[in-house]
Amino acid sequence: MGSAVERTDEHVREYLIYRGFTSTLKQLDSEIKVDKEKGFRVDKIIEQLQQFIQNFDLFGLKEYWLYLDRRLFCRLEDVYRSTVNKLRTSLYRYYIINTIQKGNLEKTQEFFQKQALELQGQAEWRDWFILPFMPAPEQNPAFSPYFSRQWADTFLVSLHNFLSVLFQCMHILIFDAEVQKTTGLTEENEQLRQMLFALQTESRDQRDGDEMVHHKLPAYVQNMDRLGDTELDLVSSQRATSTTTTPSRNFFFTLLPQGRRTPGKPAQITAGSSPSQVDEQFGSDLLFVKCFDVTISQSTQQSANQLAHPRHKKIQDHEKERKELFSKPLQQTPEKKGETGEADSPAETFSDLPDSCSKTCGGGTEGGGLSPEQPFIKLSQEEYGEHHSSIMHCRVDCSGRRVASLDVDGVIKVWSFNPIIQTKATIMSKSPLLSLEWATKPDRLLLLGSGVGTVRLYDTEAKKNLYEMNIDETHPRILSLACSPSGSSFVCSAAALSRSGSVESVSRLPIPISGQLLLWDTKTVKQQLQFSLEPEPVAINCTAFNHNGNLLVTGAADGVIRLFDMQRYESAMSWRAHDGEVYSVEFSYDENTVFSIGEDGKVIQWNIHRCGVKQSEQALAQDATGPFVLSGYSGYKQVQVPRGRLFAFDSEGQHVLTCSSSGGLIYRLTNGVPALESVLSLGGHKAPVVTVDWCSAVDCGTCLTASMDGKIKLSTLLAQKP
Structure with missing residues (x-):
């Protein structure tokens, strides 16, 4: 304890010197001299x-x-x-x-x-x-x-x-303990940095060996649209006239995100293997390889068996569909062959593929080809269709193993998608449900906010309710829930009934509805405190913590964003952000800014170090911000206000996923104007998408998009090598 006190004294002295408080510094030194207890x-x-x-x-x-x-x-x-x-x-x-x-x-x-x-x-x-x-x-x-x-x-x-x-x-x-912890983490980071440097060096050596082969290719192959090193090696192998083998990098090296790639053993590629063997081993992820009629040796097939994707069994279910696709002959324009007797150029062959194959090879781009600036390739898109009404919330837990989805009928589905989609639990609620959130510690617990003033704590493994907390009878609508990353507490937003007395109201009221923001302890299941909402109590629509739980950002029905200091439990700053309600708000990847989407159809980036200062602003279509409208026959129209997350970031915070009328849209965050640059449309939906989530806990990122017809699409993305 004595060393910790002395270390604190040094920090205080440095601060006083930095601020120029000389008289205070002299007084501190004099009191420290007479202090003998050092505690x-x-x-x-x-x-x-x-x-x-x-x-x-x-x-x-x-x-x-x-x-x-x-x-x-x-x-x-x-x-x-x-x-x-x-x-x-x-x-x-x-x-x-x-x-x-x-x-x-x-x-x-x-x-x-x-x-x-x-x-x-x-x-x-x-x-x-x-x-x-x-x-x-x-x-x-x-x-x-x-x-x-x-x-x-x-x-x-x-x-x-x-x-x-x-x-x-x-x-x-606890400075001494923190110093030891920091020292240990620094040493561990240094070891990992050395390992990463060694792996990058080995990868660079392999890349140099590959380039020795690439520079021998004809000019029109070197100037093709962006292809990975492996694809060029395969094309080179196909065009070679001799039967000698050439070294090539393992194909699955390119299927891993950049931060998780490790160098593999060189694969041997020879002539003599049939295209069907390639298709059986690699599945639909190597669909475009088959377009070039590539031949792979038996040794390469054995190594592929060890590195196959976890969804390999599922991919084989689509074997029949792929065989029908490739049973159609490719339309090729006869060209004169050169003196060496080579076939048509791969670039020309690739451009003559059927539309369906071109879209698959291009990762879902509109043009059907490989964009040189495309950051992701859409490997697959699956559907979860257990809901029979419009989705309100769809969230992945912290571990990336389970998904919880809630529809407007109060039905909650807890399900997994790796290696296959499987429903784990179904929860039926007699009272209407408005909010949903995964607990952080333990991550198997689920918080469910109702429209009658209660919050339930549900154990998804034991499949039973642990607690039911009565929040407030005067504010029965639990609009938002957010768990602290420490797992010891959660924030609950409660609002009064709408003017009509119903739980749900589509149109925004001219006067914002009254609300409360409360902090509850998950261990004692008791309310800790009630936050002050200035200038008046208002309904909070969305809440989000930063990575360590020291900051909480909220978006309210009065269009104001409020930033709370969770160490002092008081408001740090607030500013009017949107004309109308704030529907969704999140911290940026570096936590220096906050992104928000409001009723005015704008996505705005705010600087949290300078109150109310915009970093960027861009207008979005109504199908990305809501209210969402689903039209049917005979003038039928269903309108739904936003409840879940309207946008989600990838693991590196460089791209954002938003809603649209036909599926999710992925944008690249830029520093210019406009602030968002569209890079990929996931598609696949026949009804408006109302909430999204982005899971990056596995090697290949998975985007979840949920729509008003009860369908949830899982789009598996592959990060392109820069």
């Missing part, structure tokens, strides 16, 4: 409290005790809360007795006037309001013990002992 001085705290009381400084006394409560007492278990409350009550009574003993009745009356709202509902203060009007309260049997010297000494000793034990049991300064 927490409880006697100084008691002395400061007594000074506030002697000076009749009620405001300073309350603020000092509030600071102790916020920094120390709130970390105690609930069994000690009654002790803290008794000490606070005794402290206030000590203040009142001092004002009467000193004959300052004006301060006595001031205390009861300022504290009336807080104390009038407490039974232990019921008889004390008559104290200022009693002629001789020290002679009254009910108050005479408090005027004795023995009671004052007993209270001060009790408070001193309580703080002393608290400081001994609680490790408030």
Whole structure:
């Protein structure tokens, strides 16, 4: 503890020198010299409290005790809360007795006037309001013990002992442990950096060997649209006239994202293997390889068996469809062959492929070819169709293993998609449900917010409800839930009913609906506090924590974004962000900015270091921001306000997934104007997409897009090599 205190003193001295507080620095040095304990001085705290009381400084006394409560007492278990409350009550009574003993009745009356709202509902203060009007309260049997010297000494000793034990049991300064932890992480990062450097060096050596082969290819092959190194090697092997083998990089090296690639053993490619063998081993992920009629040796097939994708069995189910596709002959324009007797150029052959094959090879691009700037290739798109009504929420848990989806009928499906889509649990709710959120620790727990003022904690593995918390009867609509990354608490947004009295209202009211923002403890299942929403209580539509839970950002029905400091549990800043409601808000990858989408159809990036300053702004189509409309026969029209996430980032924060009328849209984040650059349309939906999520917990990222017809599409993306 002594070393931690000394380290803290050094930090404080550096801060004072940096700010130029020379007089404060001199005072600190003088007090440090006379300090012999080198630890927490409880006697100084008691002395400061007594000074506030002697000076009749009620405001300073309350603020000092509030600071102790916020920094120390709130970390105690609930069994000690009654002790803290008794000490606070005794402290206030000590203040009142001092004002009467000193004959300052004006301060006595001031205390009861300022504290009336807080104390009038407490039974232990019921008889004390008559104290200022009693002629001789020290002679009254009910108050005479408090005027004795023995009671004052007993209270001060009790408070001193309580703080002393608290400081001994609680490790408030943990700099030494943090330094050791940081040192260990630094060493581990250095080891990983060296390993990465070695792998990159080996990969570079292999790439140099590949380039020795590539430079021998004809010019029109070298100038083809962007293809991976492996594809060029395969083309070179096909065009070679000799039967000698040439070294090639393993194909599955290109199927991994850049940050997770590891060098593999060189594969041997020879002539003599049939195209069907290639198709059986690699499945639809190597669909475009088959377009070139590539031949692969038996040794390459054995290595592919070891590196096959986890969905290899599922891909074989589509074997019949692929055989029908390739049974059609390719239309080729006869060209004159050169003197070497080579076949038509691969570039010309690739451009003459059928449309379906071209789209598959191009990763779903509109042009059907491989765009040189395409960041992703859409490997596959699967469908989860267990819902029979419009989806409201669709979220992947922290581990990327499970998905929870909620529809407007109150049906929750918990399911997995790796290696196959499989429903794990089905939850039916009698009351309407409006919000859904995965817990962080443990990640098997699911929070479900209803429209009748309750939040349920559901165990997806045991398939049972653990708790049902009654939030607030006056604000029954639980619009948003957000779990702290530490797993110890969650934020709950509760709102009043709409003007019509219904749970759901499509049109936005001119006057925002009243609401509350509450913090609940997941261990004790009790409310910790209620946040202050300025300028008036308003319904919070969306909430999001940063990576460590120190910051909370919210978007409200009044168009205001509020940023809360979760260490002090108070608002850090707020600003008007949109004309209309804020539908969705998230921190950026570096957490220096906040992105928001509002009712005005704009996506805006905000600088959190400068309140209300826009980094970028761009208008989106209505089908990306809502309200979402699904039209049918005979004038049927279904309208749904946004409830789930309207956008999601990839693992590196460089791309964002949004909604559209026919599927998800992926944009690249840019620093210019416009702020978003469209790079890929996932498609696949026949109804408007109302919520999205992006899972990057596995090697190949998976985008989830949920629509109003109850269909959820899982699009598996492959990050292109830059």
